[in-house]
Amino acid sequence: DTAVSQTPKYLVTQMGNDKSIKCEQNLGHDTMYWYKQDSKKFLKIMFSYNNKELIINETVPNRFSPKSPDKAHLNLHINSLELGDSAVYFCASSQDLDATEDEQFFGPGTRLTVL
């Protein structure tokens, strides 16, 4: 079974649309993250949630709204999509939020293309 899964794997949409990416982890972890990897492969954290509570919000536009219905899921909703939102979005999870030793497990990524 995949530890961290994301759907869809590819997402192509028009500017101005609203879309969602789903993430699920079956590792029993308390903390989940969203990262954005741009066209230059630069990877940057966007959000983190711990026990369904928002912990990190890295000055991401409020068109991006993460939602965590339970500890195992962290979905990313994006409103009014813009060309600059085109990227690969990675979900990740770790056991705890403040334990440095905890490894983050990454999902396979969702490649979002905005036309």
Next chain:
Amino acid sequence: AQSVTQPDIHITVSEGASLELRCNYSYGATPYLFWYVQSPGQGLQLLLKYFSGDTLVQGIKGFEAEFKRSQSSFNLRKPSVHWSDAAEYFCAVDLFSGGYNKLIFGAGTRLAVHP
């Protein structure tokens, strides 16, 4: 500000040759350092990590890395590269601030392996 620099954007080696990927960090406190690998179309996988103790760290797939505080470096090495090692490699430092951890990634080094 905390940062991670990977000076080499792209490296090509022959199969069987040795490999060294460079990573330099800027961080005021004792750094917690990681190397991740991203195979094409895949998520990130942890290769190894350094927290404390022995400065030479062994990881998976035959990789090792050496922490050198005096040089602010954490270079990744492998004595003999295999074609399957072709991938993108990311160095990261764990920033602990405000009660939570956040990974800061370098821009990545793309490794190509010639047969």
